[in-house]
Amino acid sequence: TSPRPDLVVVGSGFFGLTVAERVATQLGKRVLVIDRRDHIGGNAYSAPEPETGIEVHVYGAHLFHTSNERVWQYVNQFTEFTNYQHKVYSIYQGQTYSLPMNLATICQYFGKSFSPAEARALVAEQAGEFDTAEAANLEEKAISLIGRPLYEAFIRGYTKKQWQTEPTDLPAAVIARLPVRYTFDNRYFNDTYEGLPKDGYTAWLQRMADHPNIEVRLDTDYFDVRDELPSDVPTVFTGPIDKYFGYEAGELGWRTLDFETEVLPIEDFQGTSVMNYADEEVPYTRIHEFRHFHPERDYPKDKTVVVREYSRFAQTGDEPYYPINTPEDRAKLERYRELAAKEAAEKRVLFGGRLGTYKYLDMHMAIGSALSMFDNRIRPFFDDGGALDGRLDD
Numbered sequence: 001t002s003p004r005p006d007l008v009v010v011g012s013g014f015f016g017l018t019v020a021e022r023v024a025t026q027l028g029k030r031v032l033v034i035d036r037r038d039h040i041g042g043n044a045y046s047a048p049e050p051e052t053g054i055e056v057h058v059y060g061a062h063l064f065h066t067s068n069e070r071v072w073q074y075v076n077q078f079t080e081f082t083n084y085q086h087k088v089y090s091i092y093q094g095q096t097y098s099l100p101m102n103l104a105t106i107c108q109y110f111g112k113s114f115s116p117a118e119a120r121a122l123v124a125e126q127a128g129e130f131d132t133a134e135a136a137n138l139e140e141k142a143i144s145l146i147g148r149p150l151y152e153a154f155i156r157g158y159t160k161k162q163w164q165t166e167p168t169d170l171p172a173a174v175i176a177r178l179p180v181r182y183t184f185d186n187r188y189f190n191d192t193y194e195g196l197p198k199d200g201y202t203a204w205l206q207r208m209a210d211h212p213n214i215e216v217r218l219d220t221d222y223f224d225v226r227d228e229l230p231s232d233v234p235t236v237f238t239g240p241i242d243k244y245f246g247y248e249a250g251e252l253g254w255r256t257l258d259f260e261t262e263v264l265p266i267e268d269f270q271g272t273s274v275m276n277y278a279d280e281e282v283p284y285t286r287i288h289e290f291r292h293f294h295p296e297r298d299y300p301k302d303k304t305v306v307v308r309e310y311s312r313f314a315q316t317g318d319e320p321y322y323p324i325n326t327p328e329d330r331a332k333l334e335r336y337r338e339l340a341a342k343e344a345a346e347k348r349v350l351f352g353g354r355l356g357t358y359k360y361l362d363m364h365m366a367i368g369s370a371l372s373m374f375d376n377r378i379r380p381f382f383d384d385g386g387a388l389d390g391r392l393d394d
């Protein structure tokens, strides 16, 4: 049997692996990482599609981008990045437009060349119907930002498919910053750094775990083995917080995605990595064509992999992907946060990551948040042997 760990980490996603890597390399402590899946890496995991060798992001397309200098320095220890810059297009009523909404989208949609000032004036006129500050729901907010015609074309149908909820019943916050650019810039992200891991996400994730002080146990559900673990060993839990507490305050709501993968006998299906489908009648929200994430690679010329993405409410047993965050969810989360603080004080369990905090975190945010947990709570705990500070970040 393996030696007693100094720390147990539940979940081998970016949050769990960042904590494990820091504790192993900076403190020289032994870490046991447990994951219920049969692979490392959480939702960022990717694998070559067997027939083509094309790298597929198994839990949905993952684009790395950050403006956080520390996170960028940190991740570059484990992987090089390509110079991939994400761009997204949208098909609406048989025409292909560029996203996020920019001058090209506006000119094409209205069938006319506009200067930036003319486009601004046009959108302002069409957006006058609602005041952004007073918008009561997603529809009003979107119209107040981009006007009704562009809203109806690019947002309404897509949003209905993504949320299975009328946009008038969705909180305005879902679309807090709907960018409209009055230039032809159509880069999807505004961050300082962007790229894809040169030899794939899984190689990057494995390098984080590759240390003699780190033991990874896959195919192992924490709830099945917790009784066999030393009861006083500190634990970082990155699984679902409501499940940890036996759904004591009720189940938190999530959306899940279904992916339909197809290998086609052609070199190129859509000419780009992500195509959104704005029409409500098309059942999927978008199609990913994975070869386009790595144009630098030597992929087959006679085959391509496309993945259609469908969105729906998660039922028990589905993978939780996006927190829904209704007012009821917020109330339940408040209760779980109190329980989490108590669990830290009494049982040395800290909660982190997307599922552990019920927060949508991009990869750079999960990594940044794990680095902060290491600095502010885990290192002091091991240095001084004090209590664990279990408050969840806001």
Ligand code: FAD
Pocket (backbone or CB within 6 Å): 010, 011, 012, 013, 014, 015, 016, 034, 035, 036, 037, 040, 041, 042, 043, 044, 059, 060, 061, 062, 063, 064, 065, 220, 221, 222, 223, 238, 239, 240, 257, 320, 321, 322, 352, 353, 354, 355, 361, 362, 363, 364, 366
């Ligand atoms: P996860 O990666 O979910 O890892 C949690 C791990 O805990 C899982 O491996 C799970 O199996 C394990 N676990 C849960 N319960 C138990 C248990 N009881 N016992 C043992 N193990 C358990 N971020 C970006 O920056 N760019 C993107 O383009 C992007 N796209 C995304 C697309 C989708 C569809 C989704 C869902 C997320 C996307 N993200 C993206 C976010 C990214 O996936 C997260 O930031 C990252 O996965 C967070 O890591 P984590 O460690 O918190 O959680």
Ligand code: UDP
Pocket (backbone or CB within 6 Å): 090, 099, 154, 155, 156, 158, 159, 162, 174, 175, 276, 278
């Ligand atoms: N959205 C939309 N049309 C699009 C893309 C996005 O209406 O073509 C809206 C939709 O409501 C979605 C939100 O913007 O839920 C956020 O979209 P994003 O693509 O950023 O979400 P993610 O990639 O996380 O699913």
